Each structure stands twice: as structure tokens, then as C-alpha cells.
Amino acid sequence: MARKEKHIVGTLVRELLVGMESVKKLNYEDIVRFMYRPTDPSSLGVIRFLFGLLMAIDIAEERGGADIDLRWGNPQICHFPLIPILKPMPFAYMSLVYAVMWIGAVGVMLGLAFRISVLLFGISYWYLFLLDKSFWNNHSYLFGVVTILLMGSSANHFFSLDGVLNPKIRNSHVPYWNYFILKYQFFMLYFLAGLKKTDSEWLEGYSMTHLGEHWVFSPFRIVLSTEEIDYLVVHWFGFLLDLTIGFWMLLEFSRPVAMLFCSMFHLMNSRLFNIGMFPYVCLATMPLFCNENWPRRFLHIFSDANSQVLPSKACIYHKNDPASKNRQLQTNPTYRHKTVVGILLVHCVLQIFLPYSHFVTKGYNNWTNGLYGYSWDMMVHSWDTVLVTVRVVDNESQREHFLNSHAWTLNDRWNKHADMSVQYAHCVRDNLLRTSSRVVLLRFFGITNFIPGERRPGETFSTNISVYVDVWCSLNKRFQQRMYDPNFDLLKANWSPFKPVEWLKPVLSENDFRRKMKDISDHVYSWSNRTEVLFVADFPGLYLENYVSEDLYNVSITLLEGKVVFELDYPETEQSVGIELSPGIGYSIPEGTYHKVHTIGATPSRYMYTFVKTDSYREEGAIDVKSMYSPFPLIEDVKGRKTAFSRMIRHIAVSLSHILFGTSLPNFNSTAGK
Numbered sequence: 204m205a206r207k208e209k210h211i212v213g214t215l216v217r218e219l220l221v222g223m224e225s226v227k228k229l230n231y232e233d234i235v236r237f238m239y240r241p242t243d244p245s246s247l248g249v250i251r252f253l254f255g256l257l258m259a260i261d262i263a264e265e266r267g268g269a270d271i272d273l274r275w276g277n278p279q280i281c282h283f284p285l286i287p288i289l290k291p292m293p294f295a296y297m298s299l300v301y302a303v304m305w306i307g308a309v310g311v312m313l314g315l316a317f318r319i320s321v322l323l324f325g326i327s328y329w330y331l332f333l334l335d336k337s338f339w340n341n342h343s344y345l346f347g348v349v350t351i352l353l354m355g356s357s358a359n360h361f362f363s364l365d366g367v368l369n370p371k372i373r374n375s376h377v378p379y380w381n382y383f384i385l386k387y388q389f390f391m392l393y394f395l396a397g398l399k400k401t402d403s404e405w406l407e408g409y410s411m412t413h414l415g416e417h418w419v420f421s422p423f424r425i426v427l428s429t430e431e432i433d434y435l436v437v438h439w440f441g442f443l444l445d446l447t448i449g450f451w452m453l454l455e456f457s458r459p460v461a462m463l464f465c466s467m468f469h470l471m472n473s474r475l476f477n478i479g480m481f482p483y484v485c486l487a488t489m490p491l492f493c494n495e496n497w498p499r500r501f502l503h504i505f506s507d508a509n510s511q512v513l514p515s516k517a518c519i520y521h522k523n524d525p526a527s528k529n530r531q532l533q534t535n536p537t538y539r540h541k542t543v544v545g546i547l548l549v550h551c552v553l554q555i556f557l558p559y560s561h562f563v564t565k566g567y568n569n570w571t572n573g574l575y576g577y578s579w580d581m582m583v584h585s586w587d588t589v590l591v592t593v594r595v596v597d598n599e600s601q602r603e604h605f606l607n608s609h610a611w612t613l614n615d616r617w618n619k620h621a622d623m624s625v626q627y628a629h630c631v632r633d634n635l636l637r638t639s640s641r642v643v644l645l646r647f648f649g650i651t652n653f654i655p656g657e658r659r660p661g662e663t664f665s666t667n668i669s670v671y672v673d674v675w676c677s678l679n680k681r682f683q684q685r686m687y688d689p690n691f692d693l694l695k696a697n698w699s700p701f702k703p704v705e706w707l708k709p710v711l712s713e714n715d716f717r718r719k720m721k722d723i724s725d726h727v728y729s730w731s732n733r734t735e736v737l738f739v740a741d742f743p744g745l746y747l748e749n750y751v752s753e754d755l756y757n758v759s760i761t762l763l764e765g766k767v768v769f770e771l772d773y774p775e776t777e778q779s780v781g782i783e784l785s786p787g788i789g790y791s792i793p794e795g796t797y798h799k800v801h802t803i804g805a806t807p808s809r810y811m812y813t814f815v816k817t818d819s820y821r822e823e824g825a826i827d828v829k830s831m832y833s834p835f836p837l838i839e840d841v842k843g844r845k846t847a848f849s850r851m852i853r854h855i856a857v858s859l860s861h862i863l864f865g866t867s868l869p870n871f872n873s874t875a876g877k
């Protein structure tokens with residue numbers, strides 16, 4: 204080895220040993236000093252302003268401000284609180300909650316009475332968040348956590364009305380932990396999302412499909428097919444970006460390129476998904492990874508005058524050199540400083556633990572682990588639900604009724620979570636017993652959508668009823684299969700957050716069927732642009748009862764694996780005929796008829812439907828593809844947000860008039876059960 208190389212290696216070894224020795228000498232007080240070193244407040248002030256602005260917009264959208272009447276106006280609407288004792292207030296007072304939350308968000312944005320504003324916003328936000336799990340998203344949880352972190356910060360020391368009213372805090376330093384904890388939170392947002400994408404479902408390209416058809420990927424379609432875009436760009440590039448982007452933005456030499464890619468990523472997400480302010484919040488907080496004084500440098504371009512930086516009482520450092528980059532603490536950390544840093548470190552550990560805490564909260568585990576909030580499994584799992592049957596049985600009269608699964612709910616997320624399914628069953632019971640003199644019950648069956656069958660108005664119920672839920676869905680392009688035991692009475696469920704769900708059916712293993720499913724699908728789709736295929740799997744001893752819509756024709760069923768008996772109803776003779784299907788042979792099913800597919804034998808069955816859609820067929824929940832190619836989406840966003848804000852203001856005004864002057868409120872009960 205050359206002498207120069209030996210010298211370099213020796214130097215590196217000595218520096219490494221010195222560094223290790225320094226780490227050994229590092230104690231808790233050193234960490235506290237590091238967290239409390241004085242830091243320029245300008246970046247934090249700008250981020251506070253942008254966060255408050257985006258939250259003020261978000262309230263009318265994802266928080267439901269535009270739909271206060273729909274969410275909280277009808278007392279029969281089912282809600283899914285995390286804490287059972289939490290109950291929504293009457294409509295007028297729920298409107299006031301939104302008003303308080305919006306005032307708080309604007310106060311945060313302006314930096315006016317900052318502590319009070321962030322408290323008003325935070326309490327209102329978390330109250331709404333905990334009140335209904337069916338609206339949870341990862342970013343909804345993120346916004347709430349950021350609000351808590353801002354409560355203890357000094358984010359009003361720059362670009363704030365508090366600074367105008369109180370010159371003592373204007374432009375004064377903030378403790379470094381104000382930046383550290385927010386930077387940590389957003390670093391973990393990216394990194395944990397990347398770790399969650401190490402799931403084979405994501406890396407093998409089953410989580411997201413057909414996104415390559417969106418206009419944002421038009422440049423990629425020059426060299427890649429839609430499937431290649433889905434696999435390489437959406438899945439693999441998304442995985443690598445989430446996993447590494449936090450590190451690249453921390454490093455100064457790679458930060459400019461990393462921020463460019465991160466910005467493009469968030470802007471594309473804002474067009475691809477209906478996720479509200481999340482992409483814009485991520486864009487607004489990217490400067491956390493930059494030098495804290497970047498706004499001053501930016502302002503210095505337009506003005507030679509630089510704002511004076513005053514000492515901050517929150518920081519303890521030598522007074523003789525407040526502007527030095529190497530400021531030292533003036534005194535030993537106090538008990539208060541140590542306590543604050545201890546709480547911050549507990550928060551850091553908690554944010555690592557929560558996404559992997561599913562071994563504790565077993566009751567929230569279904570086909571996927573945990574509630575969709577703190578888990579950070581963003582877009583890792585996609586669902587395709589074709590049938591949800593809610594069966595209500597009056598045990599005294601032995602009459603069976605089928606309830607529209609959309610009755611008394613605002614979304615269908617409840618049926619993918621066992622805990623919310625139990626809450627829904629109890630809500631249905633309460634509503635049926637409360638309004639049993641006049642309730643509309645529907646029977647729904649369908650292959651790819653809900654087809655109404657018989658209607659039984661005016662049913663009355665005894666107090667001894669049972670509620671059964673049968674959910675048929677596909678996880679990440681698997682076979683359609685039932686999620687729950689359809690014969691389990693949810694009103695008798697002994698659910699606990701710490702026990703596995705006893706009525707949950709396991710996800711059936713696909714073995715080599717995924718490749719076979721793709722080959723079959725490609726073959727069926729080649730027949731015409733109206734042909735469709737649906738893959739179904741079921742458990743032994745159970746059966747699927749289905750209705751073939753008259754909007755479909757050339758419907759056939761083909762057995763792929765296992766043993767099934769196909770039973771077809773003939774309305775003319777009120778009889779049914781059952782035959783055991785042979786593998787690989789298609790059996791025609793007449794339109795407008797009911798049939799049952801019984802799974803017999805000891806192993807699960809797998810079969811498929813093929814059919815052709817008519818011109819009048821419209822799939823439930825289908826997305827208008829034209830919206831993916833809207834030429835002016837940003838202009839449409841602004842118009843939509845203006846309309847949403849106007850609706851929220853009207854709801855708040857009506858509620859205030861009712862509370863102050865006793866004016867009447869609209870009748871929200873007219874939509875009950877619809």
C-alpha cells in the first residue's frame with residue numbers, strides 16, 4: 204500500500220475512534236443542549252403560515268365542512284368512533300366545531316394568538332378525527348400529529364401578527380427541537396411508507412393498476428407501455444423514492460435534485476388521487492430539510508437590509524455571541540428542558556412503534572394489519588368490492604330481511620374492518636327499532652354491481668333481531684371471496700382490540716393462479732371491448748347467491764378448481780335444478796335469474812364468470828375516465844374549493860342563527876335509510 208493511501212486510512216481510523224469515544228461520552232444533557240441550541244425562526248414561520256393556510260382549505264373538503272348537514276345532520280347516520288363514549292353533538296353545535304376549527308387554522312396561518320389558535324384548531328380537529336374511523340387516512344393522522352407538535356413550538360417568531368404586536372418575540376431565535384421534531388416526523392412519513400412498500404404485493408405490482416393511463420404519465424408512454432408504467436414507475440420508483448428521499452433531502456449535495464423529484468412526485472399524486480391537501484402539505488414542509496435561514500437568504504436577494512435577530516428566552520446560550528453558528532449553552536439544562544426533550548424522544552419512539560404495533564391491537568387486523576391511519580401503508584392495498592349483503596333476521600317471527608349496505612352510512616369503508624362492522628350492526632339495530640314502523644329494506648344481488656330485487660316496505664321488528672354481514676371483495680387483484688363468516692351474528696360478537704377477530708375468513712392463497720388469471724383476462728378482453736371476467740373463490744360448506752342483471756348477456760360460469768354445485772332458479776315453475784360443474788367447461792346462465800353456487804368437498808372452490816355488458820350497463824362506483832384527462836384540473840380545483848367553502852359558511856350561518864335566534868333548521872331525517 205502506498206504511503207499516501209496508508210496515511211489516509213490511518214487518518215480515517217483515528218477519526219472513527221475519536222468519534223466513537225465522543226459518542227461514549229455523550230450524555231442526556233448534551234442531547235438537551237443540542238435540542239435547545241438557538242436557531243433562526245424564519246423557515247419555521249413560513250411553514251407555519253403555509254400549514255395553516257392549507258388546513259383552512261382542508262376543513263371545507265376532507266374534514267367535511269361542505270357536508271356538515273350530510274355528516275352530522277341526521278341522527279340516524281352511523282358513525283364509527285375510536286372511543287365508544289365519543290358521540291357527535293347536534294348539527295348546530297357540530298357546525299360551531301367547524302367554525303372554531305377554521306378560526307384556529309386561520310389564526311395559525313396568521314400567527315395571531317398562536318398558542319390559542321393552534322389549541323382551538325387541534326382540539327376541534329382531533330375531536331372530529333376520533334369521532335369517525337371510516338374517514339381515516341394516513342395524512343389525516345399526520346395533520347393531527349403536526350398540530351400537536353406545533354402547539355409547543357415557537358412558530359410565531361417570524362412572519363406573524365404576534366411578532367407585530369409583540370416586538371420582543373419578532374425574529375427571535377427558536378430552539379432547534381422545533382425543527383428537529385417536524386423534520387423527524389416527515390422523514391418518518393417517507394421512510395416508513397417505503398418500508399411498508401417492501402411488501403411483495405407492492406413490489407410484484409399488484410397494488411395499483413391502470414394508473415399508467417392517466418395523463419400525468421403521458422411522457423412515459425413514449426417509451427413504456429401502460430403495464431410497464433404501472434410496474435416500473437408507480438410501484439418500483441414509488442418504493443425507492445419513499446424509502447430513500449428523506450436521506451437525499453438531508454444531504455446538502457443531493458438536496459436540490461431530491462427536492463425536484465419529490466416535488467414532481469407530490470404534484471403527480473395531487474392529480475392521480477383524491478387526497479385533498481396532503482400533497483400540498485408535503486410540498487410546503489419540504490423546506491424543513493433546508494437551512495433554517497433560507498427565507499432570509501431569499502429576502503436578501505430583494506433587499507440589502509437584513510432583519511435583526513434577537514435573543515430568544517426559550518434558548519439558553521452565551522449572550523456574547525448570539526449570531527455565531529457555534530453557540531454554546533449558557534447554563535446547565537433545567538428540569539423543564541430535560542422534560543421537554545424527554546417527551547420529544549418518547550414521541551420519536553412512539554412513531555416507530557405504532558406502525559408495527561399490530562401484534563398488540565389484534566382486533567383491528569383484518570386482511571391487512573391495523574387501522575388505516577398511523578400504519579403508513581399508503582396505497583399498498585387496493586380493494587375491489589362486488590357485493591355486500593346485510594341480512595337482518597327477526598328471531599321471533601323468523602323473517603329474513605336484506606338491507607341496503609349503504610343505508611345510514613356515508614361511505615363503505617366500514618365493511619372492510621371488523622370493528623366497524625360490529626359498530627354498524629349495532630347502529631342498524633338501533634335505527635330499525637327506532638323507526639320500525641316505516642323502514643325500507645332491499646334485497647341486493649349482483650355480479651359486478653348491486654341489482655335491486657324485492658322490496659318490503661312497512662316491516663316491523665321485535666327487539667330480538669340478528670344482523671349478519673357478507674362482504675365479497677378482492678384484495679390486490681385476487682379472487683373475489685367473502686371476508687367474514689356470513690352466519691355470524693355481529694350483535695353477539697365478542698370483539699376486543701386485543702383479540703383476533705373470530706368471524707374473519709382468511710385470504711385464500713393464490714398459488715400460481717395470479718399468472719393464470721392474467722392470461723385468462725387477456726384472452727377474455729380480446730373478444731371485444733365489452734367483455735368482462737370475474738374470478739370468485741369460496742369456502743367449503745358455503746354458497747354464493749347471485750342475480751344476473753338484464754344489462755348483461757352471454758353470461759357463463761366456469762369451474763377452475765374444487766367442487767361446486769350450480770343451482771339455477773326457474774321463476775316460472777318455482778323450482779330449482781342443481782348440477783355439479785366439471786372443471787374447464789362453461790355453463791350459460793340466463794339473464795334476469797337467480798342462482799346459487801354451493802362449494803362442496805373439503806377444499807375451497809375457484810370459478811369465474813364471463814359476460815358481456817350492454818350499452819345501458821353502468822358499473823357501480825365507476826370512474827369517468829374523461830376526468831383523468833381534464834385539460835384544466837387546477838382551475839377546476841379552485842372552483843370546487845370555492846363552492847365547498849361557500850357551503851360550509853352557509854351551514855355555520857344557519858346554525859348560528861338557530862342557536863342565537865331560534866330559527867328552524869332543515870329536516871335532515873328525510874334521507875334516513877337511503
